[in-house]
Amino acid sequence: MNKETFYITTPIYYPSSKLHIGHTYTTVAADVLARIKRAQGYDVMFLTGTDEHGEKILNVAKDKGLEPKVYLDQIVSEIKELWEKMEISYDHFIRTTDDYHEKSVQEIFMKLYEKGDIYKGEYEGLYCTPCESFWTETQLADGKCPDCGRDVQKTKEETYFFRLSKYQDRLLDLLENTDFLQPKSRVNEMVNNFIKQGLDDLSISRTSFDWGIPVPIDEGHVIYVWLDALSNYITALDYPDDKEGKYKKYWPADVHLVGKEIVRFHTIIWPAILMALDEPVPKKVFGHGWILLDGGKMSKSKGNIVDPVILIERYGVDAIKYFLMREYSFGQDGLFTNEVLLNRLNSDLANDLGNLVSRTIAMIHKYNDGVIIKSEFESEFDQSLIDLAIGTRVLVEKRVDNLDFSNALEEIWKFVRRTNKYIDETSPWILAKDETKKDELDNVLYNLSESIRIIAALISPFLPHTSTKILDAFGAEESLRLWNSSSEYGLTKDNTKVEKIAVLFPRIDVAEEIEYLGSLGEKPEEKMVFKEEISIDDFAKMDLRVADIVSVEKHPKADRLLVLQLKVGNEKRQVVSGIAEHFKIEELIGEKVVLVANLKPVKLRGVLSQGMILAACDDKDLKLVTVDFESGTPIS
Ligand code: MSP
Numbered sequence: 001m002n003k004e005t006f007y008i009t010t011p012i013y014y015p016s017s018k019l020h021i022g023h024t025y026t027t028v029a030a031d032v033l034a035r036i037k038r039a040q041g042y043d044v045m046f047l048t049g050t051d052e053h054g055e056k057i058l059n060v061a062k063d064k065g066l067e068p069k070v071y072l073d074q075i076v077s078e079i080k081e082l083w084e085k086m087e088i089s090y091d092h093f094i095r096t097t098d099d100y101h102e103k104s105v106q107e108i109f110m111k112l113y114e115k116g117d118i119y120k121g122e123y124e125g126l127y128c129t130p131c132e133s134f135w136t137e138t139q140l141a142d143g144k145c146p147d148c149g150r151d152v153q154k155t156k157e158e159t160y161f162f163r164l165s166k167y168q169d170r171l172l173d174l175l176e177n178t179d180f181l182q183p184k185s186r187v188n189e190m191v192n193n194f195i196k197q198g199l200d201d202l203s204i205s206r207t208s209f210d211w212g213i214p215v216p217i218d219e220g221h222v223i224y225v226w227l228d229a230l231s232n233y234i235t236a237l238d239y240p241d242d243k244e245g246k247y248k249k250y251w252p253a254d255v256h257l258v259g260k261e262i263v264r265f266h267t268i269i270w271p272a273i274l275m276a277l278d279e280p281v282p283k284k285v286f287g288h289g290w291i292l293l294d295g296g297k298m299s300k301s302k303g304n305i306v307d308p309v310i311l312i313e314r315y316g317v318d319a320i321k322y323f324l325m326r327e328y329s330f331g332q333d334g335l336f337t338n339e340v341l342l343n344r345l346n347s348d349l350a351n352d353l354g355n356l357v358s359r360t361i362a363m364i365h366k367y368n369d370g371v372i373i374k375s376e377f378e379s380e381f382d383q384s385l386i387d388l389a390i391g392t393r394v395l396v397e398k399r400v401d402n403l404d405f406s407n408a409l410e411e412i413w414k415f416v417r418r419t420n421k422y423i424d425e426t427s428p429w430i431l432a433k434d435e436t437k438k439d440e441l442d443n444v445l446y447n448l449s450e451s452i453r454i455i456a457a458l459i460s461p462f463l464p465h466t467s468t469k470i471l472d473a474f475g476a477e478e479s480l481r482l483w484n485s486s487s488e489y490g491l492t493k494d495n496t497k498v499e500k501i502a503v504l505f506p507r508i509d510v511a512e513e514i515e516y517l518g519s520l521g522e523k524p525e526e527k528m529v530f531k532e533e534i535s536i537d538d539f540a541k542m543d544l545r546v547a548d549i550v551s552v553e554k555h556p557k558a559d560r561l562l563v564l565q566l567k568v569g570n571e572k573r574q575v576v577s578g579i580a581e582h583f584k585i586e587e588l589i590g591e592k593v594v595l596v597a598n599l600k601p602v603k604l605r606g607v608l609s610q611g612m613i614l615a616a617c618d619d620k621d622l623k624l625v626t627v628d629f630e631s632g633t634p635i636s
Contacts (some may be wrong), residue, residue: 049094570634
């Protein structure tokens, strides 16, 4: 029997800079969903990739002095490395510069053209290059791009148009009367701000640059990036040729995961293109929220990005995946701070899960020589634990089907906390003191082991490593690791051996760690530059003396200079010094300063200067070097 299919996609990312934790967020969510669906027995197709055409990419490559493809190959391989580090289980990675994609996009263009849904005209309007988006005057926010807040350019060029307006009514119906766009709260914006304002036909070709897929019938035009990019979801399945039947098998997609700012493209332009192609629209588009830093959305141009590689190297992939999926409600925005991250790791992973596992393993070794023993005993606390053990899987599945990853994990953690509570309720350390209660103790340790096995199976799509470590430690056979076995109680066999393991998630000292993370952002200290080396003999040539400042006058010709009268032992000296802006005259009188006494006399703006006095100064401040010693005393 053919398995039911499940097709899930991430947006294809712009390789205009390194990806940050925000991009990682979407991809991790898609990965978790793909893993759960596979575990549930679906034939999953999980697609991700990169969106490589357009003016923005061209400009980035130009700035680096590279051919676009050379630049792209480099950064795309970094993106793939990141996904490898994050253990993203994608089935296919599409690049919009792949030959098969370019060819298919041209075929899509021609299908639409031949149908009469693409026509040639002239475009006049406002264009935001970084967002590759067209705007009307009324859509601007304070005259700027409503998405990124940057300037838009007036553009006038010959262009091909897609008859978006023709699909207005069908789009309205799709958005208002089906579950196509999730969460529901995003529907209003699309309907009121875009569709009901009246949809204009969409300019889908550009002539002002050439980094794109050529319009097959018109050399000077390249296809607008969004038509190129959105088509990836079907070209990756070999549409329109479909030689291997992939398109037939997986399309329509079960869900496109996208960030909220690109919901518009996915729920208006994309379904309209598919309608024009007479193809089914995706079953669901989910618009998730943004991870924000203090100053707003993360972006390289704002300089506020969080590097996922630093985080996974320090805390581990599982911990970061857990944090992303648990901390933020998928549909809403959420704030990232180091403190939020560290507290979450401590409370849920180190305390709740880590302690449960380490306490249980320690007790099985201490009281039962590392062996789980099945017992006939039943305690009054067992049933509520077992009910939760059996019931949690379905609750998790329901949450995941609604893309509510945070509450899916919360369902599992309710069970983790319940299991911890079971230890307190049954107090195995007390049972262990009484030989007659051996059966009762075995029962407690069995229930703990079986609950932990179920927890480990349930977390496997979210924290694959941790799951495997725990299941290995508890000697779980393959059949006891399956997703479905996570709702079957009592599978662990009598006499199963339990291995000791290292601490799963060490507790983090939050204050210390925040200081450490803060220091990562600091610039490395600049190396001090010293003057050329001199020998001790060179230095010995200097005659430094303590000198008393007796009187001070302004230099008659230069505001910056003061003329100081000094007493050096029995001698008098006159020194011109450039310190006028730092001192009032009366502050200087009586100071005991250091004089370079054997400096060759010079005239400074006509006034004789017999030596110089020493001072320390930085950009802002200047202080005289003073020595509280008899005037005339030599310094060496
Ligand atoms: N190339 C287009 C997508 C084309 S899909 C046919 C694009 N690329 S992007 O690299 O700019 O963004 C990709 C995704 O990353 C978007 O869904 C965006 O919302 C998401 N994120 C970027 N920064 C983010 C956060 N700070 N938080 C959460 N998601 C964020 O748009």
